[in-house]
Amino acid sequence: MIYTILIGFIGAFAAPFFHRVAKRRAGLLLSLLPLGLFAFFASYIPNLASNAVLESSLAWVPDLGVSLTFRLDGLSMLFALLITGIGALVVMYASGYMAGHEHEGRFYLLLLAFLSSMLGLVLADNLLTLFLFWELTSITSYLLIGFETQKAEARSAALQAFLVTGGGGLALLGGLILLGVAGGSYQISDLVNAGSSLAEHAFFIPALLLILLGAFTKSAQFPFHFWLPNAMAAPTPVSAYLHSATMVKAGVYLLARMYPVFHESAWWQMTVTGVGLVTMLAGALLALNSSDLKRILAYSTISALGTMTMLFGIGSKEAAKAGIVFLLAHALYKGALFMVAGAVDHETGTRDVDRLGGLRAKMPLLAAFAGLAALSLAGLGPLLSFIGKELLFEAALAIQGVWHILIPAAVFSSAVSVALALILVLRPFFGSLKPTPLAPHDPPVSLWLGPAVLGMLGLALGLFPKPASTYLAQPALRAVLNAPVEVKLYLWHGLNLALGLSVLAILLGVLLYFAWNSWRKLAGRIQIIQRWGPDAAYDGSIAVLNWAAGLQTRLLQNGYLRFYLLITILVVVALAGSLLLQGGLHWPAQVTEVFFYEAALSVLIVVAALAAVRSRSRLGAIAAMGVVGYGIALIFLQFGAPDLAMTQFLIESITVVLFVFAFYHLPRFDPLGPPGPRWAHALVAVMAGALMTGLVLSAVRVDLFPSISKYFLENSVSLAHGRNIVNVILVDFRGIDTLGEITVLAVAAAGVFAILKYRRKEQS
Amino acid sequence: MNSLILRAAVRFLMPLLLLFSVFLLLRGHNQSGGGFAGGLVAAAAFALLSLAYNAVEARRVLRLPPALLIASGLLIAVVSGLIGLLAGQPFLTGLWTYVSIPGIGKLEIGTPVLFDIGVYLLVFGITLTMVFSLEEGA
Numbered sequence: 001m002i003y004t005i006l007i008g009f010i011g012a013f014a015a016p017f018f019h020r021v022a023k024r025r026a027g028l029l030l031s032l033l034p035l036g037l038f039a040f041f042a043s044y045i046p047n048l049a050s051n052a053v054l055e056s057s058l059a060w061v062p063d064l065g066v067s068l069t070f071r072l073d074g075l076s077m078l079f080a081l082l083i084t085g086i087g088a089l090v091v092m093y094a095s096g097y098m099a100g101h102e103h104e105g106r107f108y109l110l111l112l113a114f115l116s117s118m119l120g121l122v123l124a125d126n127l128l129t130l131f132l133f134w135e136l137t138s139i140t141s142y143l144l145i146g147f148e149t150q151k152a153e154a155r156s157a158a159l160q161a162f163l164v165t166g167g168g169g170l171a172l173l174g175g176l177i178l179l180g181v182a183g184g185s186y187q188i189s190d191l192v193n194a195g196s197s198l199a200e201h202a203f204f205i206p207a208l209l210l211i212l213l214g215a216f217t218k219s220a221q222f223p224f225h226f227w228l229p230n231a232m233a234a235p236t237p238v239s240a241y242l243h244s245a246t247m248v249k250a251g252v253y254l255l256a257r258m259y260p261v262f263h264e265s266a267w268w269q270m271t272v273t274g275v276g277l278v279t280m281l282a283g284a285l286l287a288l289n290s291s292d293l294k295r296i297l298a299y300s301t302i303s304a305l306g307t308m309t310m311l312f313g314i315g316s317k318e319a320a321k322a323g324i325v326f327l328l329a330h331a332l333y334k335g336a337l338f339m340v341a342g343a344v345d346h347e348t349g350t351r352d353v354d355r356l357g358g359l360r361a362k363m364p365l366l367a368a369f370a371g372l373a374a375l376s377l378a379g380l381g382p383l384l385s386f387i388g389k390e391l392l393f394e395a396a397l398a399i400q401g402v403w404h405i406l407i408p409a410a411v412f413s414s415a416v417s418v419a420l421a422l423i424l425v426l427r428p429f430f431g432s433l434k435p436t437p438l439a440p441h442d443p444p445v446s447l448w449l450g451p452a453v454l455g456m457l458g459l460a461l462g463l464f465p466k467p468a469s470t471y472l473a474q475p476a477l478r479a480v481l482n483a484p485v486e487v488k489l490y491l492w493h494g495l496n497l498a499l500g501l502s503v504l505a506i507l508l509g510v511l512l513y514f515a516w517n518s519w520r521k522l523a524g525r526i527q528i529i530q531r532w533g534p535d536a537a538y539d540g541s542i543a544v545l546n547w548a549a550g551l552q553t554r555l556l557q558n559g560y561l562r563f564y565l566l567i568t569i570l571v572v573v574a575l576a577g578s579l580l581l582q583g584g585l586h587w588p589a590q591v592t593e594v595f596f597y598e599a600a601l602s603v604l605i606v607v608a609a610l611a612a613v614r615s616r617s618r619l620g621a622i623a624a625m626g627v628v629g630y631g632i633a634l635i636f637l638q639f640g641a642p643d644l645a646m647t648q649f650l651i652e653s654i655t656v657v658l659f660v661f662a663f664y665h666l667p668r669f670d671p672l673g674p675p676g677p678r679w680a681h682a683l684v685a686v687m688a689g690a691l692m693t694g695l696v697l698s699a700v701r702v703d704l705f706p707s708i709s710k711y712f713l714e715n716s717v718s719l720a721h722g723r724n725i726v727n728v729i730l731v732d733f734r735g736i737d738t739l740g741e742i743t744v745l746a747v748a749a750a751g752v753f754a755i756l757k758y759r760r761k762e763q764s
Numbered sequence: 765m766n767s768l769i770l771r772a773a774v775r776f777l778m779p780l781l782l783l784f785s786v787f788l789l790l791r792g793h794n795q796s797g798g799g800f801a802g803g804l805v806a807a808a809a810f811a812l813l814s815l816a817y818n819a820v821e822a823r824r825v826l827r828l829p830p831a832l833l834i835a836s837g838l839l840i841a842v843v844s845g846l847i848g849l850l851a852g853q854p855f856l857t858g859l860w861t862y863v864s865i866p867g868i869g870k871l872e873i874g875t876p877v878l879f880d881i882g883v884y885l886l887v888f889g890i891t892l893t894m895v896f897s898l899e900e901g902a
Contacts, residue, residue, distance in 0.1 A: 642796045650804040654891060657811045661898035721860050721872055722793035730798065731876040731883070735856040738879075739841055742886050746834050749890040753831075756897040 001056050001070040001123055004037050008116025015112055016105030027095020027446070030108050034087035034115060041072070041080045048077055048475040051484075055125070064128075065186045071125035074475025075256055078324070079122035079249070081472075082331050086245045087115045089450040093339055094237040096446030097346055107147065111237070114140035118246050122253055127176040127186045134172065134218075137247050138165045144242060145234040154233040160538060161227040165217050168224070172214025172254075178207035179261070192260040192482045199265065208262050211254065212271055219251025219305045222279040226535040229286075229298040236342025239294060240450075244301045245335040252305060252327060255312045256320075260482035263315045272313025277409055279306025284416035288516065289523045293341040293351040293424065297334065300377070300420050303413055304330045310406070311395060312480075318398055321487060322391035324476050328468070329385035332458045333376035336451040337424065340370040343447040344428055349437030353423060358433035362440040366448050367429040372455035378421035378509065379414060379502070383462035386502075387489050389414060393498035411505050418509020423516065465489035566684060573687045580694045588700055598638065605631035618669040622659045626652050643726040665759075770816040781809035789884045799880035803887025811895045819899040822892075830896060833889030841882030844875040 011033045019026040044054060054072040061067075072080070091111060098104045117140055120133035139162075146158030180186040182201035183194045191198065198204060215221075220228040231243050242248070255272060262268040283303030290296045308330070311323035343366055344359065345351045360367040375381050379389035392414075396406040433440075461468040466489075474487040493499060512519070556567075605628050612624035633648035712725050712733060722728040730738050785806035792798030814822035823829075848857030860874035 643798065643801070646796055647801050647804070650801055650808070654804060654808055654811065657808070657815065658894060658898060660815070661895060665898070720858055720876065721874060722876070724792060724794050724796065724798070727792045727798040727880070728876075730800070731793075731879045732858045735845065735858075735876070735879060738883065739845065739856070742838060742841060742883055745890050746838050746886060749834055749893045752894050753897050756900075 001054060001072060002058060002068060004040060005070075005116050005120045005123070008033070008037065008112060008119060012109050012112035012116060015108035019105030019108060024095075024099065026105070027091055027098075027108065030112070031088045031091035031095070033112065034084045034091060037119070038081060038084035038088060041077060041084060044072060045077065045471050048072070048074055049471050051478075060129075065180065066128045067126055067186075068129055069125040069187060070120075070123040070129075071189060072123060073479040074472075074477070075253070075479035076122045078328065078472055078476040079246075079253055080119060082249075082328070083115060083118050083122065083246050086241060086331065086335050086454070087111075089335070089339075089453055090237050090241040092446055093240070093342070093450045094235075096444050097237055097342055098235065103147070107235070107237075110140055110144050110147070111241070114144065114242060114247070118250070121250055125188050127180050127188060127191075130188070131169070131173055131176055134214075134250065135166075135169050137242075137250060138162060138169055138218075141165070141231075141242050141247055144238040145231045147235055147238070148233070151233065157227075157230040157233040161231045163542075164224055164227045164538070168214045168217025171210045171217075175207045175210025175212075175214060178203040178210065182207060183261075188257060194261070198261065204265070205267055208265060208267055209271070211258060211262075212268075212275075215251035215254040216275060216309075217251070218254070219248050219309065220279075220302050221251070221275050221306060221309055222282050222302075223534040223537075225279060225282065225302045226533065226538060228302055229290075229295050230535075232292075232294040232298050236294070236338060236345065239298070240335050240338030240342065244297065244338050245331045248301065248305060249308075249327065249331065252308045252312065252323075255309060256323070256480045259312060259320065259480050263312075269313055269315050273310050273403065273406075274313075276306045276308070276310025276313055277406065279303070280310060280413045281409055282306070284413045287420055288416060288512070288519060291353050291520070293344065293353060293428070294338070296353070296420060296424065297337055297341060300417065301334055303416070304334065307392065307410075307413060311392065314395065314399060314403070314406075316395065316398060317477075317481060317485065318391070319395040320480050321473070321477055322388065322395045324473050324480065325384070325391055325468075325489065326388040328461075328472065329376065329383070329388040329458060332454045332461075333373045333385055336369065336373035336454040336458075337377060339447070339450040339454075340366060340373060341424075343443045343451075346447065347438065347443050348440045353427040355434060355436065356428035357431040358429070359440055360429040361433070363442045366443055366451070367425075369448060369451040369455050370429060371425050372459065373451055374421040374425040376455065376458045377424070378418040378506070380418075380506070381462070382459065382491055384458045384465070384468065386462060387465060387491060389502060389505075390493050390498050393501045394493075397497055397501075407501070411501050411508070414502070414505035415508035415512055418506050419512035419516065422509070422513040426513075462491060465491060562681075566681075569684055569688050573684075573691050576695065577687075577691050580691070580698060583698060585694055585697060588697065598635075601631055601634055601638070618663070618666070622656060626656050629655075641726075643724065767816065770812075774812050774816045778809050778813060781805055781812070785809070785884075789880060792880060793877065799883030800887055803884040804891060806884070806888045807891030807895070810892055814895055814899055819896045823896065826892070830889040830892040833885045834893065835889075837882045837884070837886030837889060839882070840885065841879050844878035844882060847875050847878075 011030070015026075015030055018030065022029055047054065056070050058068040091108065094107060094111065098107050101107065114137060117133050117136035121130060121137060124130035124133055142158050142162040145161055146155050148154045176186075179191065182203040183191045183198045185191060185194075217224045228243060228248065232239055234243070280303050283299050283301070283306055287296050287299035287303060290299060304326070308323050308327050311319045311326065314320075341351060343363075344356065347363065348356065348359070350356065376383045376385045379385045392410055393407075396410045399406065469487045469489040473489065474485065477485050477487055608624045608627035608631065612621045612628065615621040615624055629648060629652035633645045633652065636642075636645035636648060712729060716722055716725050716728045720728045720732040722732070785802040785804075787802075788797035788805060789799055789802035790797075792802065810822050810826060813825060845856035848859055849855050851857070851859060853859075856875075856879075858874055858876045860872055863871045863873055865871055
């Protein structure tokens with residue numbers, strides 16, 4: 001299983017090169033990759049139906065309990081099939097939709113990289129591995145939403161989606177770590193069997209809430225739903241794939257995955273059901289206020305995600321079953337509808353339902369498949385989604401107490417789905433032909449094949465529900481409940497209350513469709529949601545963040561080198577100085593005899609330092625500083641450190657050369673500033689000098705650890721084959737330190753290069 | 765700068781300095797020297813050239829872009845560490861082998877030498893990046 005993910009990533013990074021070679025056939029050929037993975041997973045279906053799970057593991061950071069453990073059970077299987085199956089269709093779709101785009105190859109790279117990340121997410125059995133892939137999906141989603149990099153709207157939508165899901169990701173990381181600590185294991189398969197000891201742990205509720213925050217942001221639950229409609233700035237294949245069929249379902253997946261651990265907690269039931277309910281209603285209402293095909297679908301997706309969340313929150317077996325079936329049905333029809341919307345947009349140049357009409361005659365095939373998918377959205381006919389909706393009503397009817405409000409809520413959201421289905425089919429495809437930016441013509445096969453396959457699949461699984469229940473729903477539900485269950489799905493549930501609710505929803509939906517225009521006029525007057533909604537809250541908090549960052553930058557990074565030096569020195573003096581004074585200063589007990597040339601050298605350094613301070617020309621100051629440096633190098637030489645001395649000499653020389661070059665850039669040398677600051681600077685300088693003196697004095701006295709010089713001396717030749725201990729330490733004993741240091745140097749060089757280049761550009 | 769004396773001197777100093785830098789690099793493991801010092805001397809040679817003529821001329825003589833020196837230096841240092849890893853030992857373990865060259869004698873070759881060559885190239889490249897950027901920015 002590790003290899004399936006690896007193959008996905010390798011395929012992703014090979015895709016741009018492949019596209020360069022294969023040109024127009026690339027998309028079609030690349031879709032064979034997810035198709036192959038789909039076949040691989042499908043071949044394990046019989047194993048899962050007979051209760052076996054597939055596991056593979058690779059130690060990664062064993063000390064931290066992180067391992068690349070993957071586990072294929074019913075729930076993972078359901079998602080893996082959706083990811084690879086719809087992935088294959090979307091890549092094929094993209095080959096038509098993105099044909100001729102200048103970055104088509106890059107698009108395939110990102111799409112396949114996302115596919116592999118998502119596979120890793122649903123197969124991971126280790127909490128931290130799961131988190132890793134979770135974040136990878138956020139990153140690939142960011143890159144895909146902002147794919148049209150020249151559009152400001154796409155960039156800000158990408159950033160918004162990334163900040164919201166990334167923020168939730170941080171909460172999720174905290175929650176997963178707390179859960180791992182509480183349960184004593186990072187393996188999900190261990191945690192689901194942990195039992196009541198886990199539920200009584202003090203970290204249990206915090207972990208629960210943090211994990212929920214992660215799941216809610218990812219699955220666009222209220223009040224974090226606003227990023228999803230904005231993410232429609234992405235190319236349509238991305239919307240169809242990430243933002244309806246797979247990535248946004250990652251949150252729902254996490255809920256289902258964590259279901260055995262949390263579902264008995266009252267916090268879980270209240271929060272998940274409540275948030276799901278609100279999201280379902282909010283999404284339905286907002287969908288009715290839009291006229292852009294993709295935005296309608298986005299809000300409808302939010303509503304459906306809310307329904308799934310709600311179903312996994314209730315905590316009953318029936319509700320979980322409804323959740324699984326609803327999830328599968330939704331992935332099929334919503335993916336299809338997005339592809340239809342994209343095809344319409346691609347062939348006519350607009351996605352506004354008010355500007356479309358009568359396309360049935362121009363694109364009959366697409367219209368037919370759109371109709372099939374819309375039937376599915378409405379939950380009508382012998383389709384899988386009909387079964388899903390019946391199960392939803394049954395689950396809502398089965399609960400007691402205050403949650404009876406779920407029944408009218410479910411009916412309302414279904415009614416809205418019916419109305420939306422009518423809007424999505426009748427408006428663009430029926431009526432009279434309206435003028436569009438592009439003359440409409442029949443879309444190529446790549447653009448209608450996806451909706452066709454998905455629509456037919458929904459129909460087939462509805463007509464023959466037995467394979468769907470035995471091979472998909474039953475193993476998945478078993479994984480969710482962590483208990484053996486039997487699932488039997490029927491198209492015909494008999495004349496019962498649930499069927500009555502379905503009929504009611506359809507009638508209401510038709511009414512809503514006819515009242516749609518007047519509804520929008522009414523809603524248009526109520527601008528309060530736009531002004532005070534979560535989207536505005538996001539904009540506000542981003543503005544505050546930018547303002548604070550600007551303020552802080554202007555304060556600290558004011559561009560005056562002397563200010564930075566002043567702050568750095570003062571902080572060091574304050575921190576180290578206070579520690580030094582605590583320990584007390586002592587003059588060393590015995591001082592070795594001072595030779596004449598040592599004293600002369602010291603005097604030379606002091607005189608040179610004073611000369612540097614008093615110099616009236618820049619060159620003079622630099623030369624004097626050079627004398628100070630050479631003097632120090634001589635001291636090194638004096639005390640038996642020739643390597644250090646040599647390096648010091650070289651550095652001093654190079655520094656002087658660099659200064660000569662830098663002269664051109666520097667402002668006029670101003671040796672005599674106002675006396676006030678000069679005295680303050682002198683004070684700081686003296687303090688720094690005093691600190692260093694104190695440090696040297698106490699360093700001579702303190703001997704906390706036995707010196708390791710002896711070890712180096714003894715082992716330099718035998719272990720490291722070198723007689724120059726300084727060099728042996730640098731390249732062998734402490735090699736990793738050196739590696740770190742030279743890496744920092746390389747980064748610093750890049751910084752110098754960039755700053756100087758930028759300046760030159762600015763000047764010219 | 766337009767000094768004939770400096771230009772004439774650079775012609776003789778350049779090869780000497782470069783030879784000296786390689787000398788420092790190679791003797792570093794047993795006597796004073798090493799990749800860092802060697803890299804600085806090599807960079808000083810080109811800095812001198814850049815002073816006597818200009819950065820364009822120095823770049824022409826160098827042929828390689830300094831950024832390439834930095835990157836390859838870092839790469840060589842990392843690879844020298846990876847060799848130990850491939851041999852089943854911790855990252856950056858020093859491995860040594862002997863090569864007998866007729867007439868000269870036994871020569872010790874080890875991954876730390878490779879590491880030092882990486883440091884040499886990196887320091888060389890970084891210093892030149894700064895020198896050239898400053899000179900061209902003028």
